[in-house]
Amino acid sequence: MLQSKLFTKTKKEAPKDEVSKNAKLLIRGGFVHKEMAGVYSYLPLGLRVLKKIENVIREEMDAVGGQELHMSVLQEKSLWEKSGRWNDEVVDNWFKTDLKNGTEVGLGSTHEEPLSNILKDHISSYKELPVYPYQIQVKFRNEARAKSGLMRGREFLMKDMYSFCKSEEEQHEFYEKSKKAYTKIFERVGLGDKTYMTFASGGTYSKYSHEFQTLTEAGEDTIYLDESSGLALNKELLDEKENLEEFKGKDLVEHKSAEVGNIFNLGTKFSEAEGFFYLDENGEKQKVWMGSYGIGLGRVMATIAEVFADENGLVWPEAVAPYKFHIVALDVKNEEVRKTADEIHRMMERSNIEVLYDDRDLSAGEKFAESDLLGIPYRIVISENNLKEGVLEIKSRKDGEIKKIEKEKILKSLLESDS
RNA sequence: CGGGGCGUAGCAUAGUGGUAGUGUGCUCGGUUUGGGACCGAGUGGUCCGAGUUCGAUUCUCGGCGCCCCGACCA
Numbered sequence: 001m002l003q004s005k006l007f008t009k010t011k012k013e014a015p016k017d018e019v020s021k022n023a024k025l026l027i028r029g030g031f032v033h034k035e036m037a038g039v040y041s042y043l044p045l046g047l048r049v050l051k052k053i054e055n056v057i058r059e060e061m062d063a064v065g066g067q068e069l070h071m072s073v074l075q076e077k078s079l080w081e082k083s084g085r086w087n088d089e090v091v092d093n094w095f096k097t098d099l100k101n102g103t104e105v106g107l108g109s110t111h112e113e114p115l116s117n118i119l120k121d122h123i124s125s126y127k128e129l130p131v132y133p134y135q136i137q138v139k140f141r142n143e144a145r146a147k148s149g150l151m152r153g154r155e156f157l158m159k160d161m162y163s164f165c166k167s168e169e170e171q172h173e174f175y176e177k178s179k180k181a182y183t184k185i186f187e188r189v190g191l192g193d194k195t196y197m198t199f200a201s202g203g204t205y206s207k208y209s210h211e212f213q214t215l216t217e218a219g220e221d222t223i224y225l226d227e228s229s230g231l232a233l234n235k236e237l238l239d240e241k242e243n244l245e246e247f248k249g250k251d252l253v254e255h256k257s258a259e260v261g262n263i264f265n266l267g268t269k270f271s272e273a274e275g276f277f278y279l280d281e282n283g284e285k286q287k288v289w290m291g292s293y294g295i296g297l298g299r300v301m302a303t304i305a306e307v308f309a310d311e312n313g314l315v316w317p318e319a320v321a322p323y324k325f326h327i328v329a330l331d332v333k334n335e336e337v338r339k340t341a342d343e344i345h346r347m348m349e350r351s352n353i354e355v356l357y358d359d360r361d362l363s364a365g366e367k368f369a370e371s372d373l374l375g376i377p378y379r380i381v382i383s384e385n386n387l388k389e390g391v392l393e394i395k396s397r398k399d400g401e402i403k404k405i406e407k408e409k410i411l412k413s414l415l416e417s418d419s
Numbered sequence: 420c421g422g423g424g425c426g427u428a429g430c431a432u433a434g435u436g437g438u439a440g441u442g443u444g445c446u447c448g449g450u451u452u453g454g455g456a457c458c459g460a461g462u463g464g465u466c467c468g469a470g471u472u473c474g475a476u477u478c479u480c481g482g483c484g485c486c487c488c489g490a491c492c493a
Binding site: 009010011012013014015016017018019036037085090091092093109110141143144145147152220259330331333361362363364365366367368369370372373381383384385386 | 420425426429430431432443444451452453454455456484485486487489490491492493
């Protein structure tokens with residue numbers, strides 16, 4: 001990608017109405033655009049990061065047997081009345097609207113009801129369970145107060161998986177499996193070292209749920225971490241500490257954290273409400289046991305921004321970076337620089353290496369400052385000085401380490417990877 | 420939803436009851452070229468409505484919007 005053609009520009013200053021680091025940096029870098037409080041659009045660079053996160057999640061969901069689907073955002077009232085969740089007293093953050101004919105509809109904030117209803121249409125035998133459908137889709141929640149940049153929005157992308165099992169045991173078995181999948185996801189996107197499985201209250205349907213909490217001052221939650229086991233307890237459960245086997249007598253350390261994932265056992269509440277049952281081996285009607293498993297993609301992106309940024313800007317882990325390499329050509333009016341940079345860019349793209357090429361005629365300082373802000377993991381500097389020595393310079397964004405590599409060597413290895 | 424703060428160019432930031440200033444961005448010209456370089460010339464603005472006033476960007480009221488603290492987060 002030629003940076004001269006990229007329509008987004010970086011800014012030296014963040015808008016004054018953003019206080020949180022994630023929003024400041026993501027806006028300054030041109031990754032997102034704020035539409036209104038709690039609502040952000042993803043621009044080309046931001047979308048690339050989001051897609052990376054999405055793909056990691058998709059791979060791990062598929063690995064545990066997930067089946068991706070895409071449900072509607074518009075929700076029919078009657079499905080929700082069956083579970084009692086249409087009521088604004090029960091769910092206070094509904095976005096509701098009317099059709100032209102006056103019919104009331106809602107914008108989905110979660111999908112237990114409609115999904116149970118869909119499955120009822122397709123599944124009736126024990127032979128067809130368990131199943132684990134999931135989607136990666138926009139959610140709407142009419143939050144009383146949006147806050148912390150992209151951390152808590154009113155419209156946001158979420159991966160929501162739901163398990164439908166024949167028995168409580170089968171459900172718990174999958175629940176345990178999902179914990180491992182989640183752990184893997186957060187490791188892969190780079191948050192592994194700072195993300196802890198956290199016991200939290202389970203809502204109305206089960207006693208406990210599990211959250212995945214990433215340590216950061218930008219988070220909204222407070223957790224108590226048992227460093228010996230790597231397990232944590234949400235503040236809301238602190239009173240029950242001594243009742244929980246995992247935390248009994250342990251010294252816990254308080255941390256601020258951001259909830260990047262949450263998994264629930266739901267019991268049979270929603271499947272029953274929607275009339276979703278199955279027939280067992282004896283032809284007897286049985287209840288379907290459910291769980292739900294959520295990850296907010298924008299929040300993961302914001303959390304990564306918060307956790308890894310330094311004073312010069314964003315620092316993306318390789319797995320989620322918009323591009324792996326950033327070619328920064330200095331002295332682009334110099335023919336040799338231009339030719340070399342063009343050639344390396346062309347060869348990298350041909351080898352399917354993700355690369356952003358800063359081909360603009362700007363001062364070195366400006367280019368470096370922008371490159372730092374964008375946070376692409378490896379910067380390849382091509383300049384008159386380097387070419388005189390016959391080398392290119394590769395700088396790691398994360399630790400600043402600089403390696404000079406012979407130009408011919410790079411060209412050769414690119415030629416090989418192309419074949 | 421309770422409390423507090425704020426709204427001046429694309430962005431940031433001053434100031435004033437009497438022709439709205441600076442930085443940055445953008446355009447043009449020139450000098451530069453390893454950390455947002457310099458010189459010159461342009462471009463572009465008072466959130467909306469009502470009131471007070473000869474005159475409102477400024478004062479008053481209302482609306483809309485944004486941020487922060489709290490509550491909330493099924």
